[in-house]
């Protein structure tokens with residue numbers, strides 16, 4: 001029997017608001033434990049939550065970017081359960097009236113575009129973090145994370161493979177980064193993804209029994225976990241077994257999912273409207289204000305830049321992957337660089353330097369103007385491509401301007417015919433055997449001779465000129 | 480013979496302190512002495528902050544000396560209900576679970592009163608987490624009714640009412656979720672007002688039922704209630720449910736006449752549930768208004784019968800979540816024998832919450848649980864809207880609704896603790912007001928034959944406190960009724 005997978009994703013995104021969602025504490029949870037806390041996010045007696053408007057603005061922006069309907073009227077609810085990481089033993093969330101509903105996002109898999117439905121996106125507060133490693137049998141709770149603003153984004157069960165899930169996460173992350181609402185760092189937990197997975201025979205309408213996979217700390221982990229889980233379901237069914245509806249955790253070390261005994265399993269959350277907060281009312285004017293403030297979104301930018309700069313679909317894709325790279329690229333071109341060459345230098349040389357240094361393009365010391373100058377110098381023949389690589393490495397390292405490096409290191413190419421001719425003559429005189437071989441028809445030796453000349457000039461000879469002059473000298477000596 | 484300082488009203492004290500005729504220190508000392516004299520019998524105060532109070536008084540006196548305005552509540556000695564968060568002293572909610580709890584912050588109203596020059600004498604008793612109508616549910620002590628020490632002071636703000644009645648302070652902070660200010664005020668013979676929901680910030684009021692709770696003052700007379708509201712009311716950025724409305728000078732509403740006001744008498748409040756003596760007092764009050772030129776209008780609040788059931792579903796549902804935080808993890812009582820997280824929850828809560836609190840948490844958990852939510856909580860919310868609509872309709876015909884505060888006067892200790900339902904009936908006239916988020920005031924309207932106070936309740940339109948104060952003040956001035964001094968015996 002042939003099976004198809006049905007996957008839905010739930011993603012929690014930590015929104016980069018300056019303060020927590022219901023109090024004025026800083027949103028920086030990297031601080032020393034329990035330093036970004038106040039009576040509200042500690043759940044002290046008598047405190048009240050006040051909704052952070054910036055969180056609403058950013059959530060609406062995400063909703064609009066995901067083509068959602070923004071609720072004119074939505075509310076917050078209490079989700080009740082006991083756990084030491086819950087300051088109040090209820091979490092303020094949105095139950096039946098989320099802020100954003102019924103949207104979609106397009107993803108690209110193997111060159112095909114596919115639309116993934118977004119069921120909802122809603123506001124909630126993060127929990128604190130429990131640590132069980134304090135000596136002996138003690139546990140600690142760090143409330144710095146308690147009350148951080150979270151947006152939970154839920155898809156329709158439209159995803160059919162691990163590959164699609166990965167493409168969805170990539171597209172979502174790109175979107176969120178374009179909106180500048182989250183740093184989407186899965187390792188640090190500012191983006192957390194859970195997948196609901198089931199399989200069914202191809203052609204069957206009805207969904208199979210689903211399992212929920214949590215505890216994945218990377219994009220590649222999501223891919224592997226879904227792949228594993230799909231295979232596990234199919235194997236189970238094929239061997240006459242049944243999939244049990246349960247929550248499973250991804251064990252990255254062993255590369256398997258394992259059943260999770262969860263704090264909330266089979267819980268009755270007893271949701272009810274949060275009486276301490278008033279409804280969230282986003283009127284048309286408010287929505288319009290945010291719509292107008294949206295940046296150019298990934299798909300639009302991709303297609304515009306493709307056309308405007310004559311980029312291939314692949315190049316446009318890579319360059320617009322992050323807004324910072326796209327901005328950088330456009331600045332390089334604006335500084336006068338040839339669009340195609342700029343794309344190559346950015347995607348190949350600069351990118352490999354950035355990856356090796358694990359650096360963000362935002363922190364790159366090579367300014368767009370310098371990269372443009374470099375592309376210009378190569379185009380004019382002032383330096384060759386190989387030199388260019390050395391120059392960009394130097395610029396990356398020191399942040400010096402292009403021309404300064406070229407001048408300092410005397411990197412300008414030798415374009416003086418007389419100077420090159422003198423060196424050629426010397427090389428030919430020093431290598432009579434090779435000259436003889438060349439004359440007897442061994443063309444390969446030509447390359448050796450070129451290399452010798454290059455070495456003698458420390459690579460500064462203009463390669464085209466060198467070729468020309470060397471052939472001319474060889475034929476001259478023959479006659 | 481001059482009136483002792485502890486007998487003076489808040490307004491008299493404020494004026495005297497401001498003018499320099501008397502020092503805040505003298506006022507504070509007089510009240511501390513009064514507490515020392517009578518509180519061993521009344522047991523209203525749970526904490527007495529002698530040093531802190533005298534320091535506050537000294538600060539007020541220093542301002543007066545420097546010619547700086549010491550504030551509209553200058554020198555007024557205040558008792559604070561045990562569930563208002565204060566950096567000073569403890570905030571126990573009269574519960575074992577918070578028996579040693581010290582709040583790291585001051586409630587908004589505490590900050591406001593402090594800025595206005597009020598002096599905090601200490602904290603006063605209440606039913607545990609404000610759940611009760613007699614203050615018998617306190618784990619701290621048993622507060623007595625100054626009019627008869629064998630009788631309850633009402634509740635849950637029983638300590639606040641008893642302290643005012645026994646002249647231990649000039650103003651006491653109470654909180655009212657279903658009548659917890661008005662009912663004890665009625666039973667102890669003082670004035671208590673529950674403002675409109677949203678009038679006073681709830682920040683720092685330990686929540687019982689968030690959609691019903693409201694802080695208010697208990698005072699010796701109506702003018703002091705108006706004066707106190709001037710300081711207590713107003714929008715608070717820390718309370719999203721606080722109303723963004725200007726706060727009038729409530730004392731300006733005290734015109735002394737009720738001419739032209741329409742007084743609505745709901746027929747549902749005058750049934751056989753109402754004690755005959757109480758009915759007589761209320762009817763006499765109606766005559767006072769009629770003589771004063773008010774128009775008496777019969778009105779109907781048809782959903783009154785459903786109020787108690789509706790109230791006990793909504794308040795317990797909210798309480799079940801509000802009280803969940805008392806788990807022994809971050810503060811409060813943690814059972815020493817707990818070996819697991821679950822045991823920590825179960826043992827701590829089972830041991831440190833009293834029976835009434837446990838009952839309400841369980842009831843609230845039940846009405847919210849899946850399969851019962853629609854039948855109970857959702858239905859109760861619908862009925863709540865109908866109850867509110869009853870009042871909206873009544874206010875088409877009248878400017879305020881009047882009736883008894885409590886169906887019965889105070890009762891002896893233990894008389895109603897066995898049967899919780901009977902205790903719940905003590906709030907039959909007051910809880911609708913919270914459900915409808917309206918303002919309500921209780922003022923004394925005489926003594927029963929056995930010498931216990933009776934309370935008259937007036938219920939106003941949303942944010943119609945001025946009308947209530949005007950009517951209550953006029954009644955106070957023209958009815959000729961004065962209770963005199965409680966015997967404290």
Ligand SMILES: [Zn+2]
Nearest residue numbers: 023025038041
């Ligand atoms: Zn905080």
